[in-house]
Amino acid sequence: MKALLPFVRMLLAHRGWVFAGMLLSLLTLLAAIGLLTLSGWFISASALAGVSVLSARQFNYFTPGAGVRGFAIARTVGRYFERVTTHEATFRMLAELRSWFYRRLEVLGPARLQAFRSADLLNRLVADINALDNLYLRVLVPTLVALAVSILVVLFIARYSPAIALLTTVALLLAGVLLPMLAQYAGRRLGRLQLLLLSRLRVRLLALVQGQADLHIYGGVDTSIQEAQAVERQLQRTQLRMALISGLTTAVLTIIAGVAGVGALVLGTELVLSDVIAPAHLAMLLFCVLAVFEAVAPLPLAYQYLSKTITAAERLNEVSGASAGVCYPDADLEVPVIPGQIMLRDVCMRYTEHAPLALDQLSLSVAPGEHVLVLGHTGSGKSSLINLLARFYDPEAGAVELSGCPVRSYSETTLRAQMSVLSQPVQLFAGSVADNLSLALPDASPSELLEVLRRVCLDQVLGDNPLEYQIGESGSRLSGGQRKRLALARALLKPSPLLVLDEPTEGLDAVTEAAVIKGVLDSCQGRTVLMISHHLQMANHFDRIIVLDRGCVIEAGTPVELAERPDSRYNQLRAL
Template identity: 40%
Template sequence: MSDKTQTQQPASLGKVFRDLKPFLALAKPYKGRFALGYLLALATLISSVGLLALSGWFITATAVAGLTVATAQAFNFFTPGAGVRGFSIARTAGRYGERLVTHDATFRLLAGLRVWFFEKVEPLAPAGLKGFRNSELLNRLVADIDTLDGLYLRLISPLLLAVAGTLALVILAAWFSLDTALMLLVVLLVAIVVLPGWFFRLGQKPGQRTVQAREILRNRLMDYVAGQTELQIYGAAVRYRETIEDAESEVQVQERAMARVAGLAILVIALLTGATLAGVVLLGAVTIDGDLSLGHNHGPVLVMLTLATMAAFEAVMPLPSAFQMLGQTHSAATRLRDVTEQQPAVVFPADGVVPELPMGELQCSDIHFAYPNGLPVLNGLSLHIQPGERVALVGPTGCGKSSLLQLITRDWPYQGQITLDGQPLELLSEHQLRRSMAVMPQKVHIFSATLRDNLLLAVDPDLAGTVSDDDLIEVLEHVGLTHIAPETNLLDTWLGAAGQALSGGEQRRIGIARVLLRLKDHQCSLVLLDEPTEGLDPDTEGRMISVLNEALPGKTLLMVTHRPAVLELVERTVTLEPLS
């Protein structure tokens, strides 16, 4: 089996941030939470610097003061001690609060991003999503959006914090030694500007390859789980499992490459920190004027600056690793944009025409249609169905019967005109169109939810309060599905992913039950059924035909079928022939 992946060309750091700008804009509703998290992080950094600096100064000054009785008696032990304790408490509280606030904001943002992504994807279905596998869309919705947390949590806030920490340390150092402050400014600018760009370059390609390798692994795992029956029947499980192991090995190769870059980042920062501390000590020993409260002994001040520098590097240390991961973040964002920036093939007006009394008259005029990158399916089809008329579409597989139903529901764009009660479908809003018809597709999808939820999705939101549990039980009795669980908890029965607890025939009957619920809406005038009794035994099929026959008076029916028994529901058949 082949794996479709997108190979991205290396991009400049400026282009990466331009591409990520729309995702930064999506954080606007949570800017207050992120700002509070940043302030708490800044308070934590100040407390850390203050704690180390004051502790170093206090210990050294205490030792110096103890050299003589006079200085020992004059030295104030209490104020610095209280400051050390205060900084310690503030650092602990600030770090806890910062983690709590920023992670809460990030999780809220990621949840909002998933809603945003789904809202962008939903109008694309099915025409705009034909080029994507279900597992690819799931990867984007879950894994790629999870990858974006590095943008908000481990890049933007640490970068701002590093800048603030650098300014604070330089100002503190300048108070005692301009030369030391200038040296710190140069070193920290290198750590903030040069090193992140370098490690971004080192990590860009491995990061992109890691995202692609993980997608391939997830796709193969999902295919392996979903296709267990076929893999076991044809004895291909072992072979396919080997492809999963190959994909996992590739992920490990790319993750090791990323780990090497991360290790290099730690080494470079450690060496830079050590060299900077040595520079502070050497320059400080020459240039720092004495502390006035301790005569001309500048030792406590020198220790204070050294430890303050060490603490300030805590803010700089995460930057190379964060920029190293920026390639992964950019790759994930690009993959999301590949989906969300598509234009829907079918666009509904926000406010459609006001519908008149629904009659169900359907007119298809000179319809031409072909699937993307495919041969024509319909060529000049015209069909007129009177209000209340029942028509069946028959013909060999591939002649366009199901496709015509999908055009009427506006799943695909087409050439020609389709009108409902004299109104072109293009003038109806999506809500108006959906409410005007009851549809049973060829494949009935069962959601991983309760039986009640799977039935109520057929009820228009405006009428949700008018359908009781008794109404649902009555519909289930009509389609013969009351046996799947005890009546006391029938509606709360969990159906599982894709209705795995149900047989194929039971799933078809849930589709019929949804149609019966839709027909309770007086705005519903058109019924579209695609193979409604496929997979049912003759007795059950006869019962479903009777149920539908009782529910259809006054409604217009257009049905696709290959089964002769169902034709008793219709008054007229239309035969479609495949295009040669």
Template identity: 35%
Template sequence: MVSGDAAMRRVLVFAYPLRWRFVGAGLLAAGTEAAGLGLMAAATWLLATAAGQPPLIALSIAIVLVRALAIGRGVLRYVERLASHDAVLRMVTEVRARIFAALVDRPPARRADALSRMVSDVDAVQDLVIRVLLPMAAAGLVAVAAVGTALLADPATALVLLAGLLVTGVALPLLAARLARHGSARLAPLRAAYAVDTVDLVHGAADLAAFGARPEYEARGAAHADELARVERALARRSFAVDAAATAFGGVTAMAVMITAMSRGLPGVWLAVLAVATLAAGELALSLLAAARKGAEIQGSLRRVAELLGEPATGASGGLALPDGSVHLRLRGAGVRYRADAPPALHDIDLDLPPGRRVAVVGPSGAGKSTLLALLTGAIAPDTGSVVADGTPITAFDRERWPGVVTGLLADAHLFHASVRDNLLLARPGATDGELVAACRTAGLGDWVDTHGLDVRVGEDGAELSGGQRQRLALARAVLADPQVLLLDEPTEGLDPGQADAVLAAVLAHRGDRSVVLVTHRLTGLDAFDEVLVLDGGRVRERGTQGWVRAHGG
């Protein structure tokens, strides 16, 4: 698990190229707050002075200043919004692209969880800048300027103001963050679970109805929604209590400042100015409370995002240069149990995958084949035994250094509502058209691409394609990624036997000396594999070689 500080550092790496834009936005935000504070002080001085009916010429400078600050505050706020959002959207675009590439390299266990990461979790990166860091920086600068100005008027009054701002601007925000952190740690996983429920109900409506499982899934979704609402209501109540305390303490600070100023013999006009300015400065504490609270709420999302972020990509498959054919994967007594009251999905699995080894996994539905692939990708961790890569546990594998080492065509491979080219470029953003077409030919989609081109749109999840075309396009993307260990889950599903054998042979020829793990129900076309594992009930029932395949009708 990435720590909170490490997650923030990893995310803010993407802000560094835009640092001067953010500095400008921060200064504009500070100018906006300073203009608001100055407007309150100047307007108070103008009203208090005008009550004595001095000559109009004595008020002219204050009148112009009030108008300038009123107009300037709105202009500064508008320009600050443009500058900050322009910078943060550039940053978030890069973050989304990196997460997109990471999810292609290492698909998560559930696609709805990926959706949560791509949408709500990545929005936390935007909130970190717009709603946390910039407000804190602006409020801090203005608070320092306010105390410095009060110091010029009277040191004792400045000390009282400083004490009040430390309570409302530091102590209470820290309390708000601590209270929010207790409840907000559950928000991100609850939202992800609710997203999974929604996807299951919408996209699986027909299957759920056919098996009579819709009421169960609706009840689970309603339970997650109720729990999410309960946590949010608890956070709202705590937020209200802290906000009320900050408002009340702001009034107390204003009274203390005024009493101190009176004891120091300051003129009555300046008493009013200091009191109102203190109230205005206290308003900054509310923005700090909101920033601290939001910072605590997004910690979970930032950690989830940071887990998928690494250093900027430079390699062909979206990361640093991969060591050619050197990754050695091993499963030793690996077991997975999804529920304590259910049989294990996998039990005591041993598998050796040195570079270049080809292993086929066969067995009936529910035998544990997809769970085995999830173990290899690191999407799930073994409950017993171990999964290691070159001696390193796969759950702690250095994916920032070797991204895309273990990936491929899994059962939930997703096609986006974009062109064939865009879907393929997810695997290798810098690939040429020739490389894209070559990958399609390897996957048996060459003739179709020659006819329709790379710019034809495939529809939502490949809805504009036939089942076989959709599968081959997803396979072409896996081939283009060229990972060191290619995982294939029924890659030729939807193809006739002859075409399926031809596509599989082409993919294996393309792989050369890189490893392949194939999950399939078919025994034909497996002569090229070094080992065949027969899974049933989560256990390896048989291990075969080429002779075993031929003996069993392959």
């Protein structure tokens, strides 16, 4: 239950809606019980009054008739506004929860989020948060309202018969306390399993949809479908068992209410025969006893699924409670003094505690406005260099400086303003070309957007109006090279002193690659460019080349200097 406490506190932020919903729920339930109770008395009293002409004339039909109509109207109107307020409170809480959860995800960064699958995170953001609507709508409000209504009704019945009040109290304890406890115990494991199976099924289905092309190529579609179907069958069996528990608790609740009604009828009959209460009061008490079970009727089902709600809360707390891999100061401790400068001194970095070093005593420097090409085979530490500069990870040892100051001294906003990064792989968003470009510079004019498309040779291949071209989900309507160039254009558009490019020409032919690199470098005069690549065709266009191997700089120099060394790694790479 401790897992639910943070979310209960979130409800207090909307306490106006929360308490209004509770009050309306209480009044609505009291109106429903009052309607049935008064109707029982009214019908019985009217029947008895009709025994003689005199009693019929003396009987007041109008007051109880108005009461019945008043209770009926109050129940109908109250039910409507109770639904409005309780659902408004729930939806407000769910909306706040999604924003809260996303903010927790954002601060974790890539270092921590790698421990979770994206489909699982999406399931937590959507399904697990939706499961928390059970907390307010089906647990807190019904429990508190049932307690208040039960006390009021028992006190009312006690005015006429303490024995019937005691019987009603025992029956309410059985139906409203013991039965929900048994339902929670019976559904504890199944509710948790149901949520986990639902998450597992969604992960498998998302993987099946996203990986259709490869699954078709390698003949794995049937196997993937069978695995998803196996999880679905297990989920269906779990849901069936939960439904059986729900049916059983409903039957037991009906039996308890029926026994309480029969007991109230027997005790009430004795009281009528003893002239302790009037005959019409017997029907009133009997209907009141039967009606009060409406207050506790939702509780067994709510507590049966409480374990599902608790599991959802635990899964959300697991992510939100994770410590951030990188912590940024709230305000800049230092301000950039040499925009575009990069300096790394004896940097060591590893991705997990026991993993091998990705960077080992790495030292390098890049001057402002310098265009540098970083070469190296896969696993040599090129992408790790980007992760350090973007501060997705912090080094284990050594110093990382950007624009003349340690990267640790910048707030996240200032750090992001210092660089524009083309990552690997690229991420595009469904919409138009202009929509994707505008992420880098929201107030860019159409002419600026067309110019940057021209720089990457993408202005002539997307039709007459390239800015309005719809690229599809994740750029599915673009080729691999076009996706890369669109992401490159977006990186170019961001006005930052440093441009970091990870394999920007991957998937391009030699002619297009040469044109794109020339367009990029021409547009970055006075701007620092750090480009990571396996390709050497355009190496001569860079001011300097740095070659990495096993996380270390093994050689650095101008293209001419390295080419003049017969045994240089640069020449070895050119010879491949």
